[in-house]
Amino acid sequence: MTSKEAQALQYPMEIHRTCKCAWLERGASVNVHKTVDQGKAFYSQLVTCGSVSTCPVCAGKIEERRREEIALAIDWAYRNGLQCALVTLTFPHTAAQRLADLLSMQADALRRLRAGAPWQRIKDSVDFQGLIRGLETTVGDSGWHPHTHEIWMIDKDADVSELLEKVRARWLKVCIRAGLVDQDNERQKADFLEHSVDIKGAVSCSEYLAKMDDSKHWGVDREVAKRSTKTGKRKGVHPFGLLEIAAGYREGESGRAARLFREYAEAMKGKRLLFWSPGLKERVGIEDKTDEVLAEESREAAIQVGAIPRTFWRLVRQSRTQSHLLDLVEDSGASQIRPFLEFLLARAKDADPDRWRGVDFSDWNLTELKAEDGGVRYVF
Numbered sequence: 001m002t003s004k005e006a007q008a009l010q011y012p013m014e015i016h017r018t019c020k021c022a023w024l025e026r027g028a029s030v031n032v033h034k035t036v037d038q039g040k041a042f043y044s045q046l047v048t049c050g051s052v053s054t055c056p057v058c059a060g061k062i063e064e065r066r067r068e069e070i071a072l073a074i075d076w077a078y079r080n081g082l083q084c085a086l087v088t089l090t091f092p093h094t095a096a097q098r099l100a101d102l103l104s105m106q107a108d109a110l111r112r113l114r115a116g117a118p119w120q121r122i123k124d125s126v127d128f129q130g131l132i133r134g135l136e137t138t139v140g141d142s143g144w145h146p147h148t149h150e151i152w153m154i155d156k157d158a159d160v161s162e163l164l165e166k167v168r169a170r171w172l173k174v175c176i177r178a179g180l181v182d183q184d185n186e187r188q189k190a191d192f193l194e195h196s197v198d199i200k201g202a203v204s205c206s207e208y209l210a211k212m213d214d215s216k217h218w219g220v221d222r223e224v225a226k227r228s229t230k231t232g233k234r235k236g237v238h239p240f241g242l243l244e245i246a247a248g249y250r251e252g253e254s255g256r257a258a259r260l261f262r263e264y265a266e267a268m269k270g271k272r273l274l275f276w277s278p279g280l281k282e283r284v285g286i287e288d289k290t291d292e293v294l295a296e297e298s299r300e301a302a303i304q305v306g307a308i309p310r311t312f313w314r315l316v317r318q319s320r321t322q323s324h325l326l327d328l329v330e331d332s333g334a335s336q337i338r339p340f341l342e343f344l345l346a347r348a349k350d351a352d353p354d355r356w357r358g359v360d361f362s363d364w365n366l367t368e369l370k371a372e373d374g375g376v377r378y379v380f
Helices: 003-010 056-079 099-113 116-126 160-177 186-195 220-225 239-246 254-267 280-284 291-296 310-318 322-332 334-351
Strands: 029-035 041-044 082-089 130-140 143-155 197-200 208-210 217-219 274-276 301-309 377-379
Touching: 029 310, 029 322, 029 334, 041 322, 056 082, 056 143, 056 239, 056 280, 056 291, 082 160, 099 143, 099 160, 099 254, 116 143, 116 160, 130 220, 130 239, 130 254, 130 280, 143 220, 160 186, 160 197, 239 254, 301 310, 301 334, 310 322, 310 334, 322 334
Parallel strands: none
Antiparallel strands: 029 041, 029 301, 082 143, 082 197, 130 143, 130 274, 208 217, 301 377
């Protein structure tokens, strides 16, 4: 066991910021709310990590906000006499390659693609106005498969077939230089030219692109922004699918899935999953918000119906009943919070009397638990 692994076992919360997400409280209590329209319960005053790559909870929220931004950008492009082309860039890989190495070589290839006179000539040929790039990673029998989906904003009359040939030739050259393609392997180069670049012209968020994995259809805005909600294709599975396997919710080797996800989490540190050309958001009229801000943001009107003191939140957390408590509040109201916590406390005292001796409800502020009908309405 390495020293890093030993430290991780001793301080699991320090392994990654996602380990603390929706787990650690921020203050003296954790607040419980219900949305006005649909009566959905949720917590506030919990740490959020804002990680799109490693946190399924934050990713779902952030990716939906990013999808809305991309849809606005697509509408802006068409209003300004442009078309949006969906450009997918892939490269060969093997099961023996580490994800961190592939990501490094991919980044090198993307930098080379957009450098120098060859890139300027490509841009000039289609009146290139900017791009939005999404990085997606899957894993399967052939190992890690990082690839990009990009929306290029170009002249409405640009010849996409001609553009495809130019990008395909350039992508091959830069991938050879980045070490992703073997210069001397003619068969690999032929396969690369056939499969590594795909361009669809005049796409929009209202146009749906058939996916290989199932009968569902997918808009181009979702193609770029909502990587984590795609189900696994025949070629691989999204890293959040690895979490499902590791937790036993999906068929597969749990130990291997856990190891792969840890490799993925380590490799993705500091990586941007979504990139906009400099100045493009400002031109579209979109406020530039960080992922962390979007993870905290809520647009639904809600009422605070209760507050759980820190000690009792740790009881909920220890028993892994966070979701169950929210279900109780949704189905039966906030009056169920205290009886449920009393049950958890009694069970905890039976299991570990020394640890929970002296803990009771004497200091509990009951007025907050009675706020469901008369609570103050506000929007987060």
